[in-house]
Amino acid sequence: MRSPPVKVIRNVRLAGRDELLDIEVDGGRFGRTVPAGQGAGDLLADGAGGLASPPFVEPHVHLDTTLTAGEPRWNASGSLWEGIAVWSERKRTLTGQDVVDRATEVLRWYAANGVLHVRSHVDVTDPGLVALDAMIEVRERVRGVVDLQLVAFPQEGIVSFEDGPELLEKAAERGVDVVGAIPHFEDTREDGVRSLEIAFDIAQRHGLLLDAHCDEIDDEQSRFVEVLATLARRGGLRDRATASHTTAMGSYNGAYSYKLQRILARSGINLVSNPMANLCLQGRFDGYPKRRGLTQVKEMLAAGVNVAFGHDDVMDPWYPLGTASSLQVALVGIAAAQLTGTAEIDEAFRMVTDRAARVLHLGDRYGIAEGRPASLVVLPAESPYDAIRRQTRPTHVISHGHLLAETPATPTRLTWPGEPARDVDFTRPS
Incomplete structure (x- = not known):
C-alpha cells in the first residue's frame, strides 16, 4: 500500500515567533517546521501569514x-x-x-x-x-x-x-x-x-x-x-x-x-x-x-x-x-x-x-510538534492578542492532516466621505 503523500502548510507564524514558517504533515502527523518556502510536499493550506495554533x-x-x-x-x-x-x-x-x-x-x-x-x-x-x-x-x-x-x-x-x-x-x-x-x-x-x-x-x-x-x-x-x-x-x-x-x-x-x-x-x-x-x-x-x-x-x-x-x-x-x-x-x-x-x-x-x-x-x-497528530487552526491574526481582540474566524481548520473547514476572508468595504472605497479589517493603521 502506498504511503499518503507528504503535505505542507505554508506561510504561517507561531505565537512568540516573528518569522513565517512551513509545517510539514506526514501520514496525519506533524513533520518538520522549517522557514517559509523550504517545506516539501503537496499544498494542504496557505496560511497567508496567519497565526497557526493548536486547536x-x-x-x-x-x-x-x-x-x-x-x-x-x-x-x-x-x-x-x-x-x-x-x-x-x-x-x-x-x-x-x-x-x-x-x-x-x-x-x-x-x-x-x-x-x-x-x-x-x-x-x-x-x-x-x-x-x-x-x-x-x-x-x-x-x-x-x-x-x-x-x-x-x-x-x-x-x-x-x-x-x-x-x-x-x-x-x-x-x-x-x-x-x-x-x-x-x-x-x-x-x-x-x-x-x-x-x-x-x-x-x-x-x-x-x-x-x-x-x-x-x-x-x-x-x-x-x-x-x-x-x-x-x-x-x-x-x-x-x-x-x-x-x-x-x-x-x-x-x-x-x-x-x-x-x-x-x-x-x-x-x-x-x-x-x-x-x-x-x-x-x-x-x-x-x-x-x-x-x-x-x-x-x-x-x-x-x-x-x-x-x-x-x-x-x-x-x-x-x-x-x-x-x-x-x-x-x-x-x-x-x-x-x-x-x-x-x-x-x-x-x-x-x-x-x-x-x-x-x-x-x-496535543500541540504543534513533530510526531503529534496534525491538528491545528490557522487564524488571520498576528498574535493571540490580535485574534481575541478582533474575534477572527479561522481561515483553515485541519484535523489529523485533513482540511476540515475553511473560512474565506470577507472584509468590510467602507466608502468614507472624501476618500476612495477601502476595506476595513479593524487592524491598527501601519
Whole structure:
C-alpha cells in the first residue's frame, strides 16, 4: 500500500515567533517546521501569514442540552435553579435521535470555529440513560475528526437522587471518560461530601478522570472545592481531577481565599471557569452591589493552579446565546476576570488551548510538534492578542492532516466621505 503523500502548510507564524514558517504533515502527523518556502510536499493550506495554533479545546459544555432554549418554556428568572427545573421538564421528552441531532450540529459549529477537543457533561439522572447512550453514539461518529470526552454528570445529585450512585456506576460501565458530581446541589453538606467520595471511588475503580460541578452557587459557605482537592491529593488523582464553575469563590473572604489557594495548588487539580454562563446565572438573588459569581481566575493562576475557560451552554435553559466559539469565551473571560495586561491576554488564549488541553489530559496528543497528530487552526491574526481582540474566524481548520473547514476572508468595504472605497479589517493603521 502506498504511503499518503507528504503535505505542507505554508506561510504561517507561531505565537512568540516573528518569522513565517512551513509545517510539514506526514501520514496525519506533524513533520518538520522549517522557514517559509523550504517545506516539501503537496499544498494542504496557505496560511497567508496567519497565526497557526493548536486547536481550541472546550473543557466544559453540555451537548445533550444544547439548542433547547425555550423548550418547553424559557427560563424567565434566568437563575441556575429555574434552568434545572426547565431542563427536568424537557428531559422527559428526550429521544436518542433528538440528542444525536442537536449535539452533532453543535459539534459542527465547534469544528468550524477550530475546536477539535471537547469535554461534554451528560445528564445521567435518568433511569433510561437516554442522553448518555445517544452521546456515546455521537462520540463514535465523530471519532477521528473531533476528540469527544463524556462526563457522567448527575444533574440532580448522587446521594439525594433516587438510585443516584447506581446510575453513576452504570454510566461508568457504559464507557464514559470522566465521572462527575454536583455536591452543592445535594440536600445537606454531609450528602455533598459523600457524593464526592462516591464519585472518586467510581473514578478510581474504573481508571477514569473526575470533573465535578463544584460550588456553583452564590453562597460563601459552599466550600466543596476544598473537599474535592483534598480527596484528589490524598487519593492520588491530582491533575486527573477538575473542579468546574466554583462560582462561590466570588463570595469568599480574603483569609479563606488565601488558605484555599494553598490547598488547590498543593493538590494539583484543575479549575474550569465558565464566564459567559455564570455572569448571567450568578447574583440573581442579590440587590446591589451584585456579585460577579466567578472563579478567582487571576488569583488562582498566580498561585500556580491550572485554570481553563469553558463555554458551558449553547442555547439551552441556562444560557440562551452562543455560537460555540472559544475566542468569544476568552474575550468574555478577559473582561470578567480583569485579565487586561498583555501577558494576561496571552494567558487567556492559553486557557482555551493548552491549559484546557491539560484539563482533558491530552498529553502528547496535543500541540504543534513533530510526531503529534496534525491538528491545528490557522487564524488571520498576528498574535493571540490580535485574534481575541478582533474575534477572527479561522481561515483553515485541519484535523489529523485533513482540511476540515475553511473560512474565506470577507472584509468590510467602507466608502468614507472624501476618500476612495477601502476595506476595513479593524487592524491598527501601519
